[in-house]
Amino acid sequence: MTLSQIPTPLAALIARTPTLDGGRRKGALHGGVVTQLRNLIVTGVLAPGAKLNEREICEQLAVSRTPVREAIKTLIQDGLLHALPNQSAVVAELDLDHVTALIDVVTTIEGLAGELAARNITEEAIAEIGLLHYRMRLHHARDELPGYFEANTAFHRKIVEIAANPVLLWVWDLLALRVDRARYSSNLWPTRWKAAIQEHQGILDALSARDSVKAGEALRQHVRNGLSGLVAALSGEQPPPLQKHPTIDPPADAV
């Protein structure tokens, strides 16, 4: 349950990032630890309920306890960890209720983003969105899930950026963490792949037409469809996140 029980994927993920501190800059350790741990949690390498032993993390990441402690506090704020007084922080459970709760909130937030984006969008932004859409289509045609996933996130985030509302972007980023976590945990979502692409096309069209109502509605429908499917997948197969990481190869590389 603790970190040492899953040494291989953890070490692999850590090794992937160049020394955790790229340029040996001074103030980069804290942020690096946050990123590392966040990835481990979001991708499901650290399973829900896992206890985070500070000393162990220190050894694995080769830093002292101070930045690790600060990172843990940060992740608690993000809702990825759950804190108990004088006890190890544990990875937050992936409650089906919580993921279900995400649906309404994320749907609403992205709907608002679509409405605002449709009003503000420029020709340049339309092109950027279109670019991402076709990157997704390419990845889909090539059956490249990780690439598609990345482009998909970029697509949605870009729309929020275009909405030009810093608070909205802030909230979206916080929510995206949880959505990604649930998505990694479900690990079967290509069922809706084709439908998603069509919906993306509809969103792109609405944005291009600067149709605020249509864009908002299209995004709401798309997000609701996606998240509902995700919840269905999660409620269907009970233990998917746990079965994943013993086999090191297929999903762990999806970074």
Place this chain on the structure above:
Amino acid sequence: MTLSQIPTPLAALIARTPTLDGGRRKGALHGGVVTQLRNLIVTGVLAPGAKLNEREICEQLAVSRTPVREAIKTLIQDGLLHALPNQSAVVAELDLDHVTALIDVVTTIEGLAGELAARNITEEAIAEIGLLHYRMRLHHARDELPGYFEANTAFHRKIVEIAANPVLLWVWDLLALRVDRARYSSNLWPTRWKAAIQEHQGILDALSARDSVKAGEALRQHVRNGLSGLVAALSGEQPPPLQKHPTIDPPADAV
């Protein structure tokens, strides 16, 4: 600019909380510091742009740097502080743009809360909301602003609680911090006081009738009205929060 320049209100606020650590429990220091600093920022005692010197805070709060550092990190996450590498964290500016951005997001969030709450609401919850509404009317009749303010926050938060969506509540709490900060900073809002009470009545009626659409719309309108007035107030009187405390000049480094 630093903490020592405004010793009186800070000391007063700190003194108000019983020793910062009520029962000398062990894991309570960090949270206490967060609460303290958060209050100081939200209420405007720590003006936007103020630099937070760790050592100074340590002395004022009589704790070591470790919990203070962690608290600062937390507040940075909340968006109340802005971080610079190897430099003191500064209190985030109260950008008019950011407050304006809050309008759409908070309006949307509370609208959703109203819709969900209207569906889930029980007789007990209706009574609790009604209680808070009449507490507000009482405070209004007595011209007690602080009491009204507190009840108002409780009223809105209660609706979000009734919505029974943990993610929604989480997001609302985060946003409420910023709303409160802007509200404290504007410090003239009784202009809409009477109108607000009428709108609250409408919200209460819609919730009692379990009319989801109506409740959502009433809340959206109410929140938008309130926040728009707030933005107007903030844009009208440029330096209201700054003039309250000692000496503030554009150079900003007076003693």
Place this chain on the structure above:
DNA sequence: GGGCCGGAATTTGCATGCAAGCAAGAGCGG
């Protein structure tokens, strides 16, 4: 044999020490 109790080891929480980096001020040159 099972459950309860006690103590030791582990672990978090807080305090402090040391080095790197930024900022302000003195000194110098133009």
Place this chain on the structure above:
DNA sequence: CCGCTCTTGCTTGCATGCAAATTCCGGCCC
């Protein structure tokens, strides 16, 4: 007199030491 540079002081970032709390394990009692 003004501007630039270098140096000094202060501040943050990280590492580590110590005490309280929890947990886990062995022994004991029922």
